[in-house]
Amino acid sequence: MAQDVIVETRKLTKVYRDFWGRKKKTALNALNLEIRRGEIFGLLGPNGSGKTTTIKLLLGLLFPTSGEALVFGEPAVGVAKNERIGYLPEESYLYRFLNAEETLDFYGRLFNMKADVRNRRAQELIEMVGLAGDKKRILKEYSKGMRQRIGLAQALINDPELIILDEPTSGLDPLGTAWMKRLIIELREKGKTVLMCSHRLDDVQKTCDRIAILNEGELQELGEVSKLLEDANRVEMRARGLPVSEDLRRDLEEVLRRHGGSLESFGHPTTTMEDLFLRIVEESKAHPGRRYLPAVERPTSAPDTADGEPAAAKDRSSAIKESKPV
Amino acid sequence: MFAVLEIEGDPLTWYKLPSAVHEWVEAVGGFAILALILWFIFRLINPPPPAQRKSGMSAASWLISSTVLAILVAIVPIGLAVIWDGMGLTDPAHPRPAKTSWTRYFSLPFHSTVESGTPLGIQRDYLYFLYYVASSWAIAAVLVPFFMGLARLRFRRIWGLAKLSFKEAIRKRVLWGFTAILLVFLFASWYLPHKPEDQVRGYVGVVSFVITWLLVITAGLLACFSIPTDLRQQTMHTVVTKPVERYEIVLGRVLGFALLMTLVLVVMTALSLVYIAREVVPEAKEESFKARIPVFGDLKVQSIRDGRLQDQGKSVGREWGLRQYISGGVKDEKAAWIFHDLPNDFAKREKVRCEFGFDIFRTSKGKYENKGVQCSFTFMNWKCPAAASPETEAQLSQELNQKQSQGNPEEVALGFARDNGFYELKGVEVVDYHTLAVNVPGILFQDLADWKKKKAENPNPPLTLVVRLEDPSQLLGVAKYDLYLLEDEGKESFWKNFFKGAVGTWFNLCLVIVLGVTFSTYLSGIISWLLTMVLYLGGIFVSFVKDVASGSTSGGGPLEAFVRINQNLNLVSPLDDTAASVQLALRGDKVLIWVLRRILNLLPDLERLDMTDYVAQGFDISLFFRDDSLALRAALLIAYLLPWAVLAYYLMRSREIAS
Numbered sequence: 001m002a003q004d005v006i007v008e009t010r011k012l013t014k015v016y017r018d019f020w021g022r023k024k025k026t027a028l029n030a031l032n033l034e035i036r037r038g039e040i041f042g043l044l045g046p047n048g049s050g051k052t053t054t055i056k057l058l059l060g061l062l063f064p065t066s067g068e069a070l071v072f073g074e075p076a077v078g079v080a081k082n083e084r085i086g087y088l089p090e091e092s093y094l095y096r097f098l099n100a101e102e103t104l105d106f107y108g109r110l111f112n113m114k115a116d117v118r119n120r121r122a123q124e125l126i127e128m129v130g131l132a133g134d135k136k137r138i139l140k141e142y143s144k145g146m147r148q149r150i151g152l153a154q155a156l157i158n159d160p161e162l163i164i165l166d167e168p169t170s171g172l173d174p175l176g177t178a179w180m181k182r183l184i185i186e187l188r189e190k191g192k193t194v195l196m197c198s199h200r201l202d203d204v205q206k207t208c209d210r211i212a213i214l215n216e217g218e219l220q221e222l223g224e225v226s227k228l229l230e231d232a233n234r235v236e237m238r239a240r241g242l243p244v245s246e247d248l249r250r251d252l253e254e255v256l257r258r259h260g261g262s263l264e265s266f267g268h269p270t271t272t273m274e275d276l277f278l279r280i281v282e283e284s285k286a287h288p289g290r291r292y293l294p295a296v297e298r299p300t301s302a303p304d305t306a307d308g309e310p311a312a313a314k315d316r317s318s319a320i321k322e323s324k325p326v
Numbered sequence: 327m328f329a330v331l332e333i334e335g336d337p338l339t340w341y342k343l344p345s346a347v348h349e350w351v352e353a354v355g356g357f358a359i360l361a362l363i364l365w366f367i368f369r370l371i372n373p374p375p376p377a378q379r380k381s382g383m384s385a386a387s388w389l390i391s392s393t394v395l396a397i398l399v400a401i402v403p404i405g406l407a408v409i410w411d412g413m414g415l416t417d418p419a420h421p422r423p424a425k426t427s428w429t430r431y432f433s434l435p436f437h438s439t440v441e442s443g444t445p446l447g448i449q450r451d452y453l454y455f456l457y458y459v460a461s462s463w464a465i466a467a468v469l470v471p472f473f474m475g476l477a478r479l480r481f482r483r484i485w486g487l488a489k490l491s492f493k494e495a496i497r498k499r500v501l502w503g504f505t506a507i508l509l510v511f512l513f514a515s516w517y518l519p520h521k522p523e524d525q526v527r528g529y530v531g532v533v534s535f536v537i538t539w540l541l542v543i544t545a546g547l548l549a550c551f552s553i554p555t556d557l558r559q560q561t562m563h564t565v566v567t568k569p570v571e572r573y574e575i576v577l578g579r580v581l582g583f584a585l586l587m588t589l590v591l592v593v594m595t596a597l598s599l600v601y602i603a604r605e606v607v608p609e610a611k612e613e614s615f616k617a618r619i620p621v622f623g624d625l626k627v628q629s630i631r632d633g634r635l636q637d638q639g640k641s642v643g644r645e646w647g648l649r650q651y652i653s654g655g656v657k658d659e660k661a662a663w664i665f666h667d668l669p670n671d672f673a674k675r676e677k678v679r680c681e682f683g684f685d686i687f688r689t690s691k692g693k694y695e696n697k698g699v700q701c702s703f704t705f706m707n708w709k710c711p712a713a714a715s716p717e718t719e720a721q722l723s724q725e726l727n728q729k730q731s732q733g734n735p736e737e738v739a740l741g742f743a744r745d746n747g748f749y750e751l752k753g754v755e756v757v758d759y760h761t762l763a764v765n766v767p768g769i770l771f772q773d774l775a776d777w778k779k780k781k782a783e784n785p786n787p788p789l790t791l792v793v794r795l796e797d798p799s800q801l802l803g804v805a806k807y808d809l810y811l812l813e814d815e816g817k818e819s820f821w822k823n824f825f826k827g828a829v830g831t832w833f834n835l836c837l838v839i840v841l842g843v844t845f846s847t848y849l850s851g852i853i854s855w856l857l858t859m860v861l862y863l864g865g866i867f868v869s870f871v872k873d874v875a876s877g878s879t880s881g882g883g884p885l886e887a888f889v890r891i892n893q894n895l896n897l898v899s900p901l902d903d904t905a906a907s908v909q910l911a912l913r914g915d916k917v918l919i920w921v922l923r924r925i926l927n928l929l930p931d932l933e934r935l936d937m938t939d940y941v942a943q944g945f946d947i948s949l950f951f952r953d954d955s956l957a958l959r960a961a962l963l964i965a966y967l968l969p970w971a972v973l974a975y976y977l978m979r980s981r982e983i984a985s
């Protein structure tokens with residue numbers, strides 16, 4: 001195993017059997033995988049593809065039927081490797097009768113941390129995940145997002161080298177999702193390795209360096225995100241300061257025809273729903289007391305402003321500014 | 327007044343420890359051999375992947391370590407026997423002869439404690455020796471990986487897990503259930519018997535019963551459902567993915583629940599003591615609000631059965647079979663208590679109190695109705711030749727009577743006791759269901775120190791006490807613990823003894839917690855709970871199970887009893903051996919009894935752990951040195967729980983958390 005390979009599986013197989021030893025299901029079949037130090041690795045696949053089984057095998061929660069799973073060069077069933085791992089499960093399976101401080105104190109104790117180190121680390125993490133105001137409340141009273149945050153805090157309590165996240169944005173609103181993605185990228189920048197399991201493909205696309213796609217226990221695809229998503233048959237261009245018109249369209253078609261290509265689409269690009277949502281929420285925080293205005297009441301549209309802000313956004317801003325607070 | 331300890335079976339004694347360890351090695355070794363065989367078969371069918379095999383210790387190092395440890399395990403009973411001998415800790419009833427060979431220590435493993443006196447003779451002994459060696463090796467083979475696992479444990483993590491269990495129980499409001507004890511404090515006096523002298527006994531019995539069952543049920547539920555709930559809710563996943571040894575999870579649970587239950591037990595015991603002390607009446611205080619320190623002797627009963635004198639008393643058909651009966655007015659029928667050792671303190675006393683409570687079985691009423699019976703008490707020390715000879719006893723008695731008729735009876739009796747070691751009390755009135763007392767003159771124990779120095783050369787015990795029933799047509803029922811000499815009454819207080827008795831309840835709690843957590847490492851909560859309760863209830867009735875397993879119950883085994891019920895036969899009527907159903911039942915019983923004997927090793931001896939009777943009857947519970955001490959009972963509990971603790975280690979290690 002090369003030095004920069006943190007996780008390696010060699011023909012890793014997991015077959016579930018019934019009480020009498022009869023085969024029920026092959027959850028994973030001869031998986032060969034390597035995760036390198038400092039990367040964000042995504043594990044994708046439909047339900048029942050073997051993603052969670054792979055993670056459980058790497059964590060030692062399940063024993064392989066055959067093959068090997070090595071983490072930091074040691075068998076995954078060993079306990080010693082857990083010193084360097086943090087794990088955030090899909091559902092935040094924490095003890096609901098504890099509050100946030102007690103939870104982090106408990107998990108810190110499991111790492112044999114001394115009391116002062118535990119306390120300091122717990123306070124840092126509680127601040128980082130934004131739960132300082134709720135640290136004395138028991139987890140039973142937390143919302144889903146808050147439980148996810150404290151779950152992440154416990155995963156980072158030992159400042160791990162490898163962080164395993166199972167559906168980290170599950171149940172989070174777009175703000176929470178954006179926060180989580182930012183955090184994951186920050187972890188990579190700190191030199192951590194992240195193994196992420198997710199159904200949300202846009203999250204994976206924006207954060208992961210490499211991905212593996214599983215289906216029915218078999219590895220279907222493995223590689224860098226950028227290379228896998230690259231469409232070599234198409235060229236994409238974006239331009240500023242041009243009005244959409246038929247003349248422009250005809251000229252572009254002409255140019256592309258001369259180079260042997262064809263125009264597939266022409267018009268204003270769309271932003272993503274996530275970007276729109278985030279922008280609106282940020283603006284509402286910056287300008288409290290605003291309301292949405294119906295289209296008939298909005299002022300007429302104007303060209304892009306000098307600072308490049310799109311006209312539609314400007315419309316919205318002016319619509320927001322002009323409304324009266326309730 | 328009636329203060330009698332009803333102890334069935336021999337007490338736990340320190341001098342029996344080497345043979346007890348030997349029995350433990352045999353019994354536990356059998357299970358270890360079975361476990362190893364099953365493990366080998368399982369590994370052949372389901373070999374682990376190479377990576378998993380690499381992570382454990384190699385086969386060669388396991389074999390070598392096991393062999394070394396096996397030698398230690400095998401030597402322990404022999405070593406203990408040597409040390410015990412050196413310290414003089416031998417059975418007073420069978421003292422070691424002055425000159426013996428050292429090779430006697432090695433005879434210990436050659437004789438099985440399970441069966442003796444076999445017709446195969448020496449061949450069977452070699453087989454048992456081989457079995458003993460195999461048991462020792464199997465225990466060692468199981469313990470080697472266990473000890474290696476123990477070396478990786480860290481107390482900080484165990485303490486963290488223990489605190490978690492503690493908090494979980496408190497925050498889930500488990501403690502509210504203990505408020506049920508208040509019902510006892512409020513209403514028990516309405517329902518308990520009103521005999522004043524029985525008050526303390528009644529109150530102690532009720533509070534002990536309620537506290538024990540409240541705590542045992544709660545502890546059992548906590549222990550049995552904790553780990554399965556964690557597994558179901560997957561909270562276990564976030565724990566196991568930390569650098570936590572799986573056995574730390576088990577130990578943390580056990581420690582946390584044990585601490586919580588200990589705290590509750592202390593509080594409930596204190597409240598119960600206040601409740602009892604407030605309500606106690608003077609008669610009850612005199613009877614059993616104390617902590618006597620008794621000295622018991624061995625009982626030998628002689629009676630005439632089938633026309634000849636036998637070393638056994640008569641049975642009158644009463645249920646408690648440990649009492650034997652002697653007839654009145656028959657000189658040869660007697661009950662003799664032999665005291666093989668006495669406290670040094672007796673030599674300094676002017677008199678030693680002897681308390682007793684016998685049963686009277688009347689064959690006729692008439693003039694004896696509502697009256698006691700007359701008994702004679704004969705005390706003989708080691709100097710008295712009559713201790714070994716009934717004829718000499720009769721001569722001395724006659725001589726004493728003659729001398730007493732010529733002088734002051736009291737002074738004559740004391741002088742006779744000093745010179746001949748013989749003292750007699752006649753016409754002592756004995757009444758049913760009462761604890762009575764006579765005083766033994768201290769002059770009989772004057773040279774006790776001398777006797778102790780020359781014990782090995784003098785075969786006579788320091789005191790033999792013979793009781794005879796003088797009234798004809800009556801029978802006197804006696805048991806070993808019906809009579810004792812009082813070592814001390816004032817030194818030990820009732821409240822200290824009450825707390826010592828509560829330690830018995832604590833032993834019960836530890837047992838239930840360890841069993842519950844062990845089963846729950848692999849089974850669901852409800853199945854763990856059922857198994858734990860089956861073993862616990864089996865432990866309550868272990869004496870009965872032992873009787874059935876030894877074939878000593880009237881009416882035979884379970885299948886024979888079934889046949890008798892069907893045929894409306896009583897327990898002693900002969901069965902028709904030619905009938906096929908009877909033959910089938912008898913054969914089936916042999917198999918069942920064989921199985922019961924094996925299951926017997928799985929049942930805890932709860933009778934040994936329960937000390938309520940001591941407290942209720944006003945007898946002191948020894949901490950360490952005397953028979954049935956707390957230390958001995960704790961050792962018994964540890965010996966029972968240790969194999970379960972090892973089983974929990976392997977179960978937790980081998981299970982998949984996420985399956």
